[in-house]
Amino acid sequence: MGDMSKKYEEYTITKDGQLMLAKAEKEQIETAWDRLQAQLPQCGYCELGLSCRNCSMGPCRVDPFGEGPQKGVCGADADIIVARNFGRMIAAGAAAHSDHGRDLVEVLANVAEGKAPGYEIKDPEKMKRVAAEFGVDTKGKDTLQIAQELADAMQEEYGTRKKRLQFVSRVPQKRLDTWEKLGIVPRGIDRETSEMMHRTHMGVDNDWQSLLLHGLRNALSDGWGGSMIATEVSDILFGTPSPVTSAINMGVLKEDHVNIIVHGHNPVVSEMICQATEDEDLVQLAKDKGAKGINLAGLCCTGNELLMRRGIPMAGNHLMTELVIVTGAVEMILVDYQCIMPALGHVAKCFHTKMISTSDKAKFPEMEHREFHPENARELARELVREAVENFERRIPERVYIPVEPIKTMSGFSVEAILHALGGTPDPLIEAIKTGKIRGAVGVVGCNNPKIKHDYGHVTLTRRLIENDILVVDTGCAAIANAKAGFKVPEAVELAGPGLREVCGALGIPPVLHVGSCVDNVRILVLAAALANALGVDISDLPLAGAAPEWYSEKAVSIAVYVVGSGIFTVLGTTPPILGSMNVVKMATEGLNDVIGATLAVEPDPEKAAILIRRHIEKKRAGLGLPSIEV
Ligand code: BF8
Ligand code: SF4
Numbered sequence: 001m002g003d004m005s006k007k008y009e010e011y012t013i014t015k016d017g018q019l020m021l022a023k024a025e026k027e028q029i030e031t032a033w034d035r036l037q038a039q040l041p042q043c044g045y046c047e048l049g050l051s052c053r054n055c056s057m058g059p060c061r062v063d064p065f066g067e068g069p070q071k072g073v074c075g076a077d078a079d080i081i082v083a084r085n086f087g088r089m090i091a092a093g094a095a096a097h098s099d100h101g102r103d104l105v106e107v108l109a110n111v112a113e114g115k116a117p118g119y120e121i122k123d124p125e126k127m128k129r130v131a132a133e134f135g136v137d138t139k140g141k142d143t144l145q146i147a148q149e150l151a152d153a154m155q156e157e158y159g160t161r162k163k164r165l166q167f168v169s170r171v172p173q174k175r176l177d178t179w180e181k182l183g184i185v186p187r188g189i190d191r192e193t194s195e196m197m198h199r200t201h202m203g204v205d206n207d208w209q210s211l212l213l214h215g216l217r218n219a220l221s222d223g224w225g226g227s228m229i230a231t232e233v234s235d236i237l238f239g240t241p242s243p244v245t246s247a248i249n250m251g252v253l254k255e256d257h258v259n260i261i262v263h264g265h266n267p268v269v270s271e272m273i274c275q276a277t278e279d280e281d282l283v284q285l286a287k288d289k290g291a292k293g294i295n296l297a298g299l300c301c302t303g304n305e306l307l308m309r310r311g312i313p314m315a316g317n318h319l320m321t322e323l324v325i326v327t328g329a330v331e332m333i334l335v336d337y338q339c340i341m342p343a344l345g346h347v348a349k350c351f352h353t354k355m356i357s358t359s360d361k362a363k364f365p366e367m368e369h370r371e372f373h374p375e376n377a378r379e380l381a382r383e384l385v386r387e388a389v390e391n392f393e394r395r396i397p398e399r400v401y402i403p404v405e406p407i408k409t410m411s412g413f414s415v416e417a418i419l420h421a422l423g424g425t426p427d428p429l430i431e432a433i434k435t436g437k438i439r440g441a442v443g444v445v446g447c448n449n450p451k452i453k454h455d456y457g458h459v460t461l462t463r464r465l466i467e468n469d470i471l472v473v474d475t476g477c478a479a480i481a482n483a484k485a486g487f488k489v490p491e492a493v494e495l496a497g498p499g500l501r502e503v504c505g506a507l508g509i510p511p512v513l514h515v516g517s518c519v520d521n522v523r524i525l526v527l528a529a530a531l532a533n534a535l536g537v538d539i540s541d542l543p544l545a546g547a548a549p550e551w552y553s554e555k556a557v558s559i560a561v562y563v564v565g566s567g568i569f570t571v572l573g574t575t576p577p578i579l580g581s582m583n584v585v586k587m588a589t590e591g592l593n594d595v596i597g598a599t600l601a602v603e604p605d606p607e608k609a610a611i612l613i614r615r616h617i618e619k620k621r622a623g624l625g626l627p628s629i630e631v
Helices: 002-010 015-026 032-039 044-048 078-112 124-133 143-158 166-170 173-182 189-199 208-238 267-277 280-288 300-310 318-326 344-349 377-394 415-421 427-435 456-467 476-484 490-495 498-507 521-535 554-565 582-596 606-623
Strands: 244-248 258-263 294-299 314-316 332-335 354-357 407-411 440-444 470-475 512-516 544-548 570-572 600-602
Touching: 002 015, 015 318, 078 143, 078 189, 078 208, 078 267, 078 554, 078 582, 124 143, 124 166, 124 208, 143 189, 143 208, 166 208, 166 521, 173 208, 173 521, 173 582, 189 208, 208 267, 208 300, 208 521, 208 554, 208 582, 244 300, 244 314, 244 476, 258 267, 258 300, 258 377, 267 280, 267 294, 267 300, 267 332, 267 377, 280 294, 280 377, 294 300, 294 318, 294 377, 300 314, 300 407, 300 476, 300 512, 314 318, 314 476, 318 344, 332 344, 332 377, 344 354, 354 377, 407 476, 407 512, 415 512, 415 521, 427 498, 427 521, 440 456, 440 606, 456 470, 456 476, 456 490, 456 606, 470 476, 470 498, 470 521, 470 606, 476 512, 490 498, 512 521, 521 544, 521 554, 544 554, 544 606, 554 570, 554 582, 554 600, 570 606, 582 600
Parallel strands: 258 294, 258 332, 294 314, 332 354, 440 470, 440 544, 470 512, 544 570, 570 600
Antiparallel strands: 244 407
């Protein structure tokens, strides 16, 4: 496979990816890269955001060269069509995160009612703190009573009649003043998404600026609403992460074990599977079947959730999900929702791998559907793990190929854990930023996209940032890429600049901190708010930035927009479909600075993105009167 894998160096920087792509080719298994080739050239109108099919007078398109039609049948021009399309991307992303949050709140409510065997309140202290924020009186009440009242209060947030979401009280005052001035304080979580769908219906909001403003409000309802609920309730139910060591890449699969993989986003399913893989009778059954035990590994964000909280090893990120099956070593993959390619079931057909879908709202071709509900989760998880173990006998040893040795990684850096590592307050971090030992901090987040060399964007950007004394916090598929690159062990301080090396070295932490899954980007918001409050400034004054070097999903669009809306400059590696409107582009990349104190930038080359970000950080440092350097 070695020689054949060489040609795949253009596809991915990872050894396991290259070797498995070669195996896929040899076995004639199609991957996302093949399907991308088959799609080329992709539609230019759609790439620019200039096509519209919002109604049946269309579909319509606007000619970018000014020769063909400049308006849709209804009269919508390029600005309106681009802004409407972008708004709908935000709405879809916000809906995905927020609905995930709602599912967790439902589990919390079920736990309170005693209807969720196997689930419990793992962090009652955090629950009390969050309950107090929601005005729940916790005195004299037992844990389950508080859980019930908190779940009720959180469910209210989705369709609240209040003027603003509860977590908006976490926003620094200066930021909130800006939102109020613009009229973009998020109200109900569902309301903002629903209003976006309304505004983008034919004949409603036909002012591109007002559409973009509502886009900000819609995204903020995700960041300071649905995603924040998802993260906080996950911590309450499954425990607030603290530093933990684990392993990463396809080498975490074990040839002599039953390999079970969880893929998707919601820890509600994966946590139960995790428990079942530890049940002694099932481990014994695996041994009876000739395996040494049961090996659980994660993919994508549900993998991140388990890695953060339980140190469960991670097999790979988005573009590795098909290739993991090609190892021939996986007995079962259980999926919940989001970022699960409908191709997976077809790939699994070529192997003995069983594919199980678990959510009532996410079904896939060639997968068996076994629905999880809080009431049956514990039992169903046991049943499925048993079936996975039984499937071990069907594995064909000659087809098994586990391509690499795993890499060590450290995870579990919730805000609570970061503050703990700092000795209980953000002061040491602020001090290090003030002196310039740490110049600033950047969130490197988001997906993989076959249009960009797999993991190259994340790893190159992160390497350049830490070399220049910029602390990196990461989530999602970016976090997996950086861990595979070896950035997330304390010894990786060797790769950092002298200041960052000194600070992280003294604390015994890596220069790149894994803060979680994609909904956990809100941990970065919470940390940014804490820093802004400690310094008495707005978030937009801080030497911070965000980056999504390889993003593909609508969720990533919502994240990028709420990060910018929260005052943090954000660089995207792939171009969002807005180039068809110069007005929208100018607003996103320049105009927003006067409106909200931060902008979006697009830079596909991570080397150049690093320079953009370093310049931005030095500019912000100078603005705060801190020592700055020329970049
Ligand atoms: O929520 S980073 S490819 S797995 S969307 Fe998906 Fe993107 Fe990965 Fe997680 Ni986030
Ligand atoms: Fe065409 Fe307007 Fe209908 Fe869009 S909303 S499809 S631009 S007529």
